[in-house]
Amino acid sequence: MKVYRIGFLVNPIAGMGGRVGLKGTDGYAFKLALERGAQPESPLRALQFLNEVNAEGFQILAAPGIMGADIVRKSRHASRLAEIVGEIGEVTTAEDTRRIARLMLEKGIDLLVFVGGDGTARDVADAIDQAVPVIGVPSGVKMYSSVFAVNPRAAAALLEAFLKGEAAIVEREVLDIDEEAFRRDELVIRLYGYLKTVYHQEMTQGGKTLFSSIDDEENKEAIARYVVENMSQDTVYVLGPGSTVKAIARALGLEYTMLGVDVVLNGKLLYKDAWEAHLLKLLRDYGRVKVIVTPIGGQGFIFGRGNQQFSPRFLSGIDKNDIIIVSTESKIRSLDRLRVDTGDPAVDHRLRGYYRVIVDYNRYVVMKVV
Secondary structure, eight states: OOOOOEEEEEEETTTTTTTTOOOOTTTTHHHHHHTTTTOOOOOHHHHHHHHHHOOSEEOOOOOOOGHHHHHHHSSTTTGGGGEEEEEEOOOOOOHHHHHHHHHHHHHOOSEEEEOOOOOHHHHHHHHTTTTSSEEEEESOOOOSSSSEEEEEEEEHHHHHHHHHTEEEEEEEEEEEEOOOHHTTTTEEEEEEEEEEEOOTTEEEEEEEOOOOHHHHHHHHHHHHHHHHHTTOOOEEEEOSHHHHHHHHHHHHTTTOTTSSSSETTTEEEESSSOHHHHHHHHHHSHHHHEEEEEEHHHHHHHHESTTTTTTTTHHHHHGGGEEEEOOHHHHHHHHHBBBOOOHHHHHHHHHHHHEEEEEEETEEEEEEEE
């Protein structure tokens, strides 16, 4: 029986900027994230992935320390740690990811599992191109690439399918954005390359899709009018990222951040570009809070991609009936379901179910959130 050699590589700072409103951790943002009290997210996601794997016939070649080996040792698969590959310093870098991925390739891995976001996927593509297939465990702020599983549990299922010889291997896009432009409220996405990816339609996310046309803009304005006309007095509304939601702020005549989170009360702006600490304060100060979100085109995520300000702690304090989902008709037609991946399986479970989605003025469709 073949024993597969699985490379395991974790970007330890991936996703740290999300909850504190930084929309990424590239460059100086990592230091600012620490100043705002951000905590590592990817080691927890990596451990969840490993502990969900229920399979035999593999050994793990891990990056050193916090980039892999430390997490393997804490997992149910500690005995499968066959080799620690490469060296790292006290502060890890993108070059560590690229160098270690290349070393793993030289040591004959059959598959590379990496934990991170689009930046990590880009580094992996630089290092290994399409030499071996990959599984991306999502742990970034922005994950527009289609090389990621929908969550750590799905990533574990993809690995199990690969080990059984039942997985499809396909080329999938690596997309990335300009984080500096992102922080200026500009969404600049480009195709960076391709990776061979372990794929299953239900377990692998799609790439980010942008929808923009004259009809879409009219659709957004109609949705915004309907939402504004039905807003309750003395109720806090938290507006998530995305042009469909921000049409509501525009209809109210307010300043807003296209790619951030804004807070409205009685037609006035309470917070612009809010982050987790602000949102938790809202729950303490006001009790009831309503959240307005739109799914990511082509993926269907309403929480867990690009809006990590909506943390599990915050979402635990929100009634499901106070979640308002809006979407243009063209976007919703491209989706067969909506998704959540908050990082907390219990919160994800509570948020699942059927929701009405506002798709035009006083028009709804019912969609399942999984």
